[in-house]
Amino acid sequence: MTSPCEKVIRRDISRTYPQYDFFKEKHGLGQESLFNVIKAYSLYDREVGYCQGIAFIVGLLLMHMPEEEAFAVLVSIMQDYKMRDMYKPDMFYLGLCVYQLECLIQENLPDLYRHFRSENIHTSMFASSWFITLFSNQLPLNLVCRTMDLFLSEVRRLFNECLN
Template identity: 30%
Template structure:
């Protein structure tokens, strides 16, 4: 399929295989193609290095980024070492994005998103993958993090309607116990379940999310 990507991309067969699970040895290649990273890099040749350098001079978020990366995926071997290779790459990706998207800058929560793509992509590719996840129409994660969190509120409202319609007894019990959906849904939707399910299942879900975008979140929230 990778050798005949243009042939398989729109096919149901590719979708079925991605939903089954992308083999870990080719996950980076698949994510890179699904997010159109090569095309984005070609349109922005040299820009990543420029953003890294600009961030060190002008980003207001550098200190917070440096603090947060030390707590990002610390149970994963790639991010164990303070200022190790992957921690430094994560710092560069987040710093560059903070000047790429000046409306959002850096928001706590994006570090885990950047980290999971860094597990399978080299630094510059991971930087553009983060930009694609935030800004392309299929994923549009930017809307979760801008001031007001309007997209998060819409997804939470959808989840509550699903509870009322599909699981009324559970919803009644939650109301009796004063259990708000706002307690658990932010981490579901802001980061597509990162840190909320076993890691092997996280990767399987992210394969589907990279392919299909936000509709995976609403479908998963509905199934839950």
């Protein structure tokens, strides 16, 4: 099937992990796998469609598993871990996360908070990409992998606690 997001997905593919050989070659295996998984998800969840941050999560998954498994894990992250709310068109939950981080900075790092205010630096300027990529475009790959492991492990634990 054709996705209404295909043109935008194609445009963004080369911006996803360009420093890694797997994703460097235009229309190479990595870029095509990335395109296939993201396109499939945009068709699977038409409300979310596509958001650039998804590409970094999918890219990380593709470094460790084939397309079919990456798609299944992406669906789980989006549904079971409630990440899809971050990518909905209104991005309400992304804004909520940024607001919560700003409150934490204000409460726990008041000097930094005042400095940000004096320099007219808004938390959304740096934190939005952190949240929509699960830090995968900000940290070294070994740390990104560990962060993803912790995210999946911790969120699963919290859900299990809520169910019990």
